[in-house]
Amino acid sequence: MIKLMLACCKLYISESRNRVALDLIERASKQYPEAAIVNKFEDEAYNRVGYTLVSKFTPNHSWNTNPLQKAVFAMVETACEAIDLELHHGTHPRLGVVDHICFHPLAQASLDQVSGLAQSVATNIGNELQVPTFLYGAAHEEGRSLDSIRRELGYFKPNSMGNQWSGGPISESIQLDPNFGPARAAPGTGVMVIGATRWVDNYNVPIMSTNISAVRRIAKQVSGRGGGLASVQAMALTHGDGSTEVACNLLEPSVIGADQVQFKIEQLAGEEGMVVGKGYFTDFSQEDIIEKYLKLGFVD
Known part of the structure; x- marks a missing residue:
């Protein structure tokens, strides 16, 4: 009996009001139809959208040939080109244009297997897009938690009037210690946090x-x-x-x-x-x- 192995990625983008940008991001994912968007959740007040993508998972293949890896990277690259974090306002905190990416195993895939997928995506984003990228959960060798990274980077403190977040919390002058990418964040893109966990x-x-x-x-x-x-x-x-x-x-x-x-x-x-x-x-x-x-x- 063949095992059903699926990988899921939840990708949160700091934008819900710019229709042109979101259309471009979604079009980028459609280059890889086997990595399908199965849910899209938009929140106008938060100015944030969450995408849920799923694809078949074959652990013996190269991570870079996985359609989910390709689709997620294409969406992130497009988001960084189409959205300027410095112009962003909303009631939800964020660390970057793409605030958070998390991979989950589905069906008979394992957490260890999808953690490799998360690491591959983080490597490409950090090295190719030059965005400081932090790992957490099973993707991090010590299992670092998401909230510990967020607390360290000032995620939970509103930086504008009326409990709003304006732009990102991180100044480009602050020295960072990401797992991949440069040690300083560009103000227009911020940083990204990528992990692998069981379902949340x-x-x-x-x-x-x-x-x-x-x-x-x-x-x-x-x-x-x-x-x-x-x-x-x-x-x-x-x-x-x-x-x-x-x-x-x-x-x-x-x-x-x-x-x-x-x-x-x-x-x-x-x-x-x-x-x-x-x-x-x-x-x-x-x-x-x-x-x-x-x-x-x-x-x-």
Whole structure:
């Protein structure tokens, strides 16, 4: 029996309002149809778009011949050409034009296998595009975490009025220590963080309040780092008029899932006298993503 091996990449770009740029980025990926975009999530307030791509995975082949590697690199190269980070404003933090890339194994692929794919993409971006590139998770030899890199580079601190992020947090004068690429970041592109992990669910819960300080307290109490739910990362972000979101990464969704996160936030917000809306996922489940890819007919 032939194993079904798939690799998934979630690619987050710091732009959702520039239609010309996004069309160019998506057109770049279509050069490699076997690496299909199976989900696109745009957020106007965050000024951010997330793409989910999937392709067949053959570990015995060269990384550079993998259609997912080629599609991701083409999208990143186009994004760096089409978007100027210095002109960017939004309520979601970011480190670069392409803020975050993460590879996940699907079906019978392994985490070790897709970590090589992440390393290959990071090498090409750092060396060919000359963008400082940091590795995390299984792609990093010591398993460095994503949030540790973000904290070190100032990701979580708004740098503009009204809890907005303007441009990137990193000055070109700051000396960096990336895994690949130059030691200084160009202000128009910033830096990139690339990793490989097991599946992560992204679940955002709206709170009908503009009291960002109170929502930050809630987010801290929800997160594992703050003594809340293990394997949950959470941060508070302004989201449109009159609401703030607790944006969560569920690192082990089979252990701590969305229902538990929703309940915990409702409990904490109730203590603050706040109304909570129903949370939402920014992507499909991994089972649905596999099904969507199989329906495209690329797997015999």
